Amino acid sequence: MKNMVELEMVNDYCKGLGLSASHPLVTVVDLSKADWKPRKGTRSVRYHFYGIFLKQGQQCIMRYGRQNYDFQDGTLVFVGPGQIVNIEHIETDYQPTGFALLFHPDLLLGTQLGKVIDSHSFFSYELHEALHISERERQIVLDCFSKIEFELQQGMDRHSRKLVTSNIELFLNYCHRFYDRQFFTREHKNQGVVGKFEKLLNGYFNSDKPREIGLPTVAYFAGELHLSPNYFGDLIKKETGKSAKDLIQDKLIETAKARTFDTDKSVSEIAFDLGFKYPQHFSRLFKKNVGYTPNEYRMLN
CATH class of the missing domain: 1.10.10.60 (Homeodomain-like)
Known part of the structure; x- marks a missing residue:
């Protein structure tokens, strides 16, 4: 596909922002530290890993499937392997904010999370079905991200993989709770x-x-x-x-x-x-x- 960017590994995403991944298979990205170089026109990006984006600001429009989604404060967007996201309408002075948790399917091989990852159906939701979270829920998300980042900064030992994947699973379980709340409040x-x-x-x-x-x-x-x-x-x-x-x-x-x-x-x-x-x-x-x-x-x- 013309203008398609293939993101094979988590560091491919980081390099596009002038950053580097904490680990080849998993990283937490502070988007406010990105050295963003916006491109003109629409760009299609295919992810080959899982991505959860805690986005802020309304300067960027992303399109997945039939509808556009304008990012707002306190929004979680989930992308799964193989999904294509189209990015457009980015201003030249755009500076992304928020955080991203990226992890490759290879990280999950032989882990408990690997056995249940398919049950987290929100990875195949469309962008306009994003999760809108409260300030309290946002703090829980940031706490989960902080624990994952802490483990990655310690240097990998025989406990690291289990602790990282366990914390990712904990975070995803919270997301199920938040989605249940969103379904209820939009009854x-x-x-x-x-x-x-x-x-x-x-x-x-x-x-x-x-x-x-x-x-x-x-x-x-x-x-x-x-x-x-x-x-x-x-x-x-x-x-x-x-x-x-x-x-x-x-x-x-x-x-x-x-x-x-x-x-x-x-x-x-x-x-x-x-x-x-x-x-x-x-x-x-x-x-x-x-x-x-x-x-x-x-x-x-």
Whole structure:
């Protein structure tokens, strides 16, 4: 891709700011110390490591996916390996402030954090789904960063890797708590998302989309609502207690049960109308959830 900057290691990010990483695989960056040299136009950056940015100021616009995000005081943004961020509208006198925690996947090999890193779904949220934190929460973030930086400055010994990754995991667990608080404080807005999802789900099976597109997915509804699949899934789970995937399947089975009463259509036709490519897959799922095959359920009723 034209103008794509590949950040392979954490020091690649640091060098662009005139800084150096504390360790080849992990570092905490004080962005106020950066020797920033802004470039004209839009720049695309692909990260090959994890990055958490505590950003301040509104002089820089970053775009990931469909929407722009203007950084504000007390905002945490998460970037995972493979994600592309577009940076634009940077003033020539721009001086970044805030902090960044960067760590490479290789740091996590064989560690407890490595086993659970995929559960931290916010690394695949879009930028406009960033975490907005209070002043008290911001101090907790800075304390976590300070502990990680302290370990890196001591010189690596046999305890260092475990202590560093444990402190990163502690910080990420705090982020889960902060996101739960953000979901709660935006409950009214979230309920609007749930309502729209239910309306879209009902409309999907009352249209030709199942035959044209296939079985509905979490990613499809997230896209319709302009949310990342993980953020959408986490929001739905917080608001309803059930996963978006389970709610989709519940609606699918409910619709399938109702359509078995239409004796003018065969089970195969019903399967195709619902988006299944193969009728046997439909029959297997139906029996797993209802306890009877579609034909048996039709006969019972």
